[in-house]
Amino acid sequence: MSVKNLMVRKIKAIDKEKLNKLSHDIAARNNKSVFYVKCDMIKNFLRYGIGYTDYLKGDYINLTKEQKKTFVTTKSFYKLLHYLNNPKYDACMSDKLVFNKIFNKYLGREWIDIRTTSLDEFKLFLKGKKTIFAKPPTEFGGHGIEKIVVKEIENVSELYEKLKKKKLNLIEDGLVQHKELDKLNPYAVNSFRIVTLVKDGKSYILANALRINVDDNPAIGCSDAYMRLNEQGIICSRVVDDVANVYEEHPLAKIKFNTVKVPFVKEAFKMALEAALVVPEVRYVGWDFAITENGPVIMEGNEYPSYGLVQYYLFNDEHEGHLAQISKILGKEMDNIDL
Numbered sequence: 171m172s173v174k175n176l177m178v179r180k181i182k183a184i185d186k187e188k189l190n191k192l193s194h195d196i197a198a199r200n201n202k203s204v205f206y207v208k209c210d211m212i213k214n215f216l217r218y219g220i221g222y223t224d225y226l227k228g229d230y231i232n233l234t235k236e237q238k239k240t241f242v243t244t245k246s247f248y249k250l251l252h253y254l255n256n257p258k259y260d261a262c263m264s265d266k267l268v269f270n271k272i273f274n275k276y277l278g279r280e281w282i283d284i285r286t287t288s289l290d291e292f293k294l295f296l297k298g299k300k301t302i303f304a305k306p307p308t309e310f311g312g313h314g315i316e317k318i319v320v321k322e323i324e325n326v327s328e329l330y331e332k333l334k335k336k337k338l339n340l341i342e343d344g345l346v347q348h349k350e351l352d353k354l355n356p357y358a359v360n361s362f363r364i365v366t367l368v369k370d371g372k373s374y375i376l377a378n379a380l381r382i383n384v385d386d387n388p389a390i391g392c393s394d395a396y397m398r399l400n401e402q403g404i405i406c407s408r409v410v411d412d413v414a415n416v417y418e419e420h421p422l423a424k425i426k427f428n429t430v431k432v433p434f435v436k437e438a439f440k441m442a443l444e445a446a447l448v449v450p451e452v453r454y455v456g457w458d459f460a461i462t463e464n465g466p467v468i469m470e471g472n473e474y475p476s477y478g479l480v481q482y483y484l485f486n487d488e489h490e491g492h493l494a495q496i497s498k499i500l501g502k503e504m505d506n507i508d509l
Contacts, residue, residue, distance in 0.1 A: 188222075188223075188413075189222050191413065192222055192223070192225075192226050192413060193207045193208050193211070193222075195226075195413065195414060196225075196226060196231060199414075200231055200232070202231070207231065210225075210230070210231060211225050211230075214230050214238075218230075218238060218241075218243045218245065219243040219244040219245035219246075220241075220243055220244070221244065223412070223478060224241075224243065224244075224478055226413070226414060227478045227479070227481065227482040227483065227484075228241050228481060228482075228483060228491060229483040229484075229489065232489070233489060237489050237490065237491075238491075239493075240490050240491040240493050240494035240497075241481055241491025241492065241493055242477040242481060242491060242492045242493045242496075245509075246493060246509045247477055249507060249508060249509055250454070250493075250496065250507060250509075251454065251473070251474060253506065253507045254367070254453040254454040255451075255452045255453060255454055255455075255473050256451040256452065258451070259449055259451040259452050260452075260473060262449045262452060262471075262473075263449075263452060263455065263470075263471045263472060263473035264308060264310070264473060265307050265308055266305055266307040266308070266340050266470065267283055267307045267339060267340050268307075269470065269471060270340065270342075272448060272449065273445060273448065273468055273471065276441060276445055276467065276468040277467055277468060278345070278460075278462060278464065278465070278467030278468075279342055279343040279344075279345055279467065280295065280342070280343045281340060281341060281342040281343065282295050282340075282341050283339055283340065283341075284304075284330070284333055284334055284338070284339050284340075284341050285334070285339050287341075289326075289327060289330050292326065292330050292341075293326055295341065296320055296323070296326065299320050299343055299344070300319070300320055300321070300344060301317060301318065301319055301320060301343075301344035302317075302318050302320060302341055302342065302343060302344060303315055303316070303317055303318070303341070303342045303344060304316045304318060304333050304336075304338035304340070304341050305338060305339075305340040305341075305342065306336075306337060306338055306339070306340075307339055307340050310472075314338070316338060317344075345359050345460045345462060345467065345469070346462060346463070347359045347360060347460055347461055347462060348432075348433055348434070348461045348462055348463050349463070350430075350431070350432060350433055350461075351382075351432065351461055353423055353425060354382050354420055354423055354425065354430065355382045355383045355420075355422075355423070357383055358383060359460045359469075360380060360381060360382045360383075360460075360461075361380075361381050361458045361459065361460065361469060362378065362379075362380045362381075362399070362432075362435075362438060362458070362459040362460070362461060362466075363377075363378060363379045363380075363381065363456055363457070363458055363459075363475070363479070364377075364378045364438060364439065364442040364456070364457045364459060365377045365378070365454075365455070365456045365457075365475055365480055366442050366443065366445075366446035366454070366455055366457065367446075367453060367454050367496060367499055367500075368446055368447065368450055368453040368454075369453075369499050369500060369503070371447070371450070373442075373443045373444075373446035373447050374443075374499050375439055375442065375443065376480065376492070376495050376496065376499075377398075377479075377480035377492070377495070378398055378399060378439075379396045379397065379398055379479050379480065380396065380397050380398075380399055380432065381394050381395075381396050382394065382395055382396075382397075382420070383395075383422075384411065384417065384420060384421050384422065385422075393411060393412075394411060394412065395409050395410060395411045395415075395417055396409070396410060396411070396479060396482070396485075397409040397410075397427070397485075398485055398486075399432055399435050400435070401435055401436040401439060402431070402435070402436070403431045403432035403433055403434070403435040403436075404430075404431055405427055405428070405430055406486075407485035407486050408484055408485055408486070409427050410482065410484045410485065414484055416484065432461060433461060434461050434465045434466045435461075435466075437465050437466050438459045438461065438466035441459075441466055441468065442457045442459070445457060445468060445471070452471075452473050454473075454475070454496075455471050455472065455473060455475065456471070456472040456475025456476070457470075457471050457472075458470050458471075458472065477492050480492050480495075
């Protein structure tokens with residue numbers, strides 16, 4: 171897809187209600203008029219390819235021209251990916267069945283390809299499991315995934331045929347996260363994103379962020395907050411959501427974030443660095459981890475990881491973007507990328 175088409179797609183995808191809310195919030199925080207903010211958003215979109223959420227997360231209203239050059243944008247992001255990630259190896263990340271075969275040692279869970287699994291083998295797979303997840307191998311963002319409670323299955327044969335017909339070909343055992351993370355959000359497995367970059371056969375960690383649900387009504391909501399962690403599992407940033415709210419405690423669990431210590435973070439960093447070298451042709455990856463009682467496990471690898479989160483200024487009041495992080499590792503190799 172061309173950059174021009176991506177820009178058109180971003181315009182069509184504008185959420186006017188969210189845009190208006192962000193514009194009013196940014197205006198209030200910076201003592202500007204809403205009209206000024208919207209005009210500045212348009213100017214930065216045309217000049218840098220910055221959408222309104224990128225505008226917020228990068229604090230573009232307060233950036234100098236030189237600072238803006240350090241940020242990844244829609245225009246630069248896909249050029250970076252085209253250079254760093256060989257498209258011939260896209261399936262290693264984008265096809266979950268291929269991914270699971272390659273990175274099986276890091277998954278920490280059983281899985282099957284139902285296309286090559288007999289009914290008897292499927293029945294055997296279900297034994298002793300509480301929940302399983304049926305996934306379309308090439309979808310992303312959680313689309314099309316079905317959660318199945320094993321004890322509620324009425325007819326295994328019918329389920330088997332239904333899953334095959336719907337092409338939910340990847341069947342995985344459910345993950346049980348560590349009890350320390352359950353305290354923060356027991357409604358779903360909290361994902362820990364680690365972004366890696368490979369240069370000359372060595373892998374580097376560029377960024378990380380733990381995502382948790384903070385919605386007041388988790389049964390229907392999907393509002394998430396994010397935080398950075400150090401090797402000791404201590405939060406080393408503010409805890410922020412997508413619309414720049416800052417949290418001192420979890421609104422549901424009522425736990426003070428400065429008391430939180432996430433286990434196995436150092437081990438997750440080590441695993442990400444190791445996994446990044448398995449397919450060196452895909453040099454830039456966002457790894458999503460779950461933290462279980464037995465340690466970290468990889469949920470998936472993203473060859474198109476979101477850049478907005480990793481350059482969110484509110485984490486630590488930073489006004490240097492993700493492009494600067496990448497440049498420091500690539501060095502003169504950056505000259506090969508036509509940004």
